[in-house]
Amino acid sequence: MSVQTKTPLRFGAIAPSALALLASILGFSFALSSALDYTQHLDRQVHDIHCSFVPGLGADASQEGACRAAMYSPYSALFKDQYWGGIPIALFAVGAFGFFAAFSLYLLLAGDKAPRRAHQFLFLAGLTPLAVSALMFVISVTKLGSFCKTCVGMYVASALLAIAGIAALIHDLRRARAALAVFRAPAAPPAPARTIAVTPAAAALEAGGTAVAPTLPEGEVPAVETPKDPEPAFEPPRTGGFLLIPVWLLALAIFSVVPSALYISAMPTYATYVTGCGKLEKLTEPNNALLRITPAGARQQATLLVDPLCPTCKAFHQRLVAENIFDKLDTTLVLFPLDNECNWMLDRALHPGACVVSKAVLCGDRKALDVLEWAYDRQEALLAAAKDKDRGVAEVRGMIREKWPGLDACIDSKETKLRLERTLRYVVSNQLPVSTPQLFLDGVRLCDEDSDIGLSYTLSKLAPDLKRSR
């Protein structure tokens, strides 16, 4: 049994596959670019990263901030405790989009000859990248507060793939309906006719006659209608076996996992590197000049050097909080403003205004952490205000006064000045680098190289109890 197909059905077979192929190539490109950026950092150095709506295109420093924030976030990789930097999620996406690219190509080439299961699979499996993207989108909004362009590229690719999957399913349902209609139809209607020249015998046959008509001379043949050229016959869609979907799912899983497995197999050993960045000679300061922050759940001694107006300190603090680490630290806070107004180790202010803000944190006493976090929140505004050479410090003082009116006298006191100097001398007595932030766990320094994507792994090595209790 066959019926004539309709053009929309044929187009419907190609369009979803073509869209899926395009989406897969796009997603694959973004994912590979992101994964390779991540991989570069396995040498514990900071490298430029690609951050653009064009896959693989570089970005200037102002643009790459969001991509770097995403990369350094705890959500960028899996198994971060077990492996330095973990396994980047983008690597799974590389395999998955690679699979979808190949599968879409197969669908595109097979057209309507592909089994129905293939379209159903594209619909079902095509939703998974979208689900992951939706999750990452929510994380970007709620946790990171920014969108990295490479990530957005993957979101778009995932959405297109999902759309292609839906279109494939719609096409599949239409084919099924068409097949059902054919199945239920009593008989195929006669094909529309067209006029051609026929022989008299043929004309007689057409008219239902039985006699053989006389032969006519050439050119005198009467015209009758004959059927049009037959259009491709409609073949009822092949469903395909039940095992197809599990087999494809297995293939998808293999594609997703293989790059990650090779990634892990090639990773170097980091254990010797993470403990080689020095120790704190003196854990305490004889005058109790250092602040102590001990949350209820604190179980790990830590010494943290920060400058309240240092953007890296802010990011590091946010990372510790986001990873639920900060609340488990019994923190000795060492304020180390990189501002030559009070810090003699600098010939110019890297973060003007940091001295007065540090004094405010010291004066915060039990609310020191609140003052510090306020300074982090308002960091850009404080730094902008402090830029004015003449009125900068006064502007910063004004902002502090507005938020923390009770600290004024303390900030101006000799005792606070002396306390800050003693804090700075503590840094000198330990011969620490003039840089912030610095974290020491039981006196062992966390290497700068391990404070971003390698943080979880390093913490699991330097403070295993801390990680186990999470």
Add this chain to the structure above:
Amino acid sequence: MKAAGLVGSAVGCAILAASAITVHGQVRSAADRLRTGATAEKPKVAVANDAEASYCTPAFKEVLTRVIHACGLVGGESRRGCQPADVKTLASINDEDFNALFHPLKSRGAVILFDDGAEKLDDQARQIIEEKWLERRGARYFFVVARASKTGGADFNRALSHKRANSVLFLISDKFKASNPDIDKEAGLLWLGSEYAQLGKEYCEWNLSRPGKCTPEAINRSAFISWVDCQL
């Protein structure tokens, strides 16, 4: 259909192999860079240190270095302070040049004045010593340069000068030893007696513990105190 399946499978395998090999290669490359240290040279980060003011000229630092080594501030020797003869030898410069070394400390330090033939600190002296001690900032060493006027014999003046230097040190120790256990390694004493580096009347314009009561004699019944912002 079969051809489509074959093409799809082949392309899929090619994509998988290419991406896996690329990733694997990149990881190995990063591992090599990590092992060999073949990465971009790290910017050198300064190590936290004592202050280094502009007045820390080579000549000034040379004298001070000799003094802190010879007078027990470095190395844990039991000797405390330098006698006049030592200083003269160590400094290897004449009186005026020696005094000139301290000119940049005019605003940083203070001159503690004593009564004639006495080493007792008055209230103003105590106050100013405490204030100056607390104005340490980034300085590593606190110097006490005690003198005696030419009144009296040389031996008496040496002993008196020594006592005056000790008066300052004892006060600092009493007040701040608990909070600063390293005072012995930070405070350097020089007692010059009356035979070396006497101060002229122009030093009466410095920050005195008894302002307005300065004479050429009185300015040498004194102890000059100051933190020194030099990395020695």
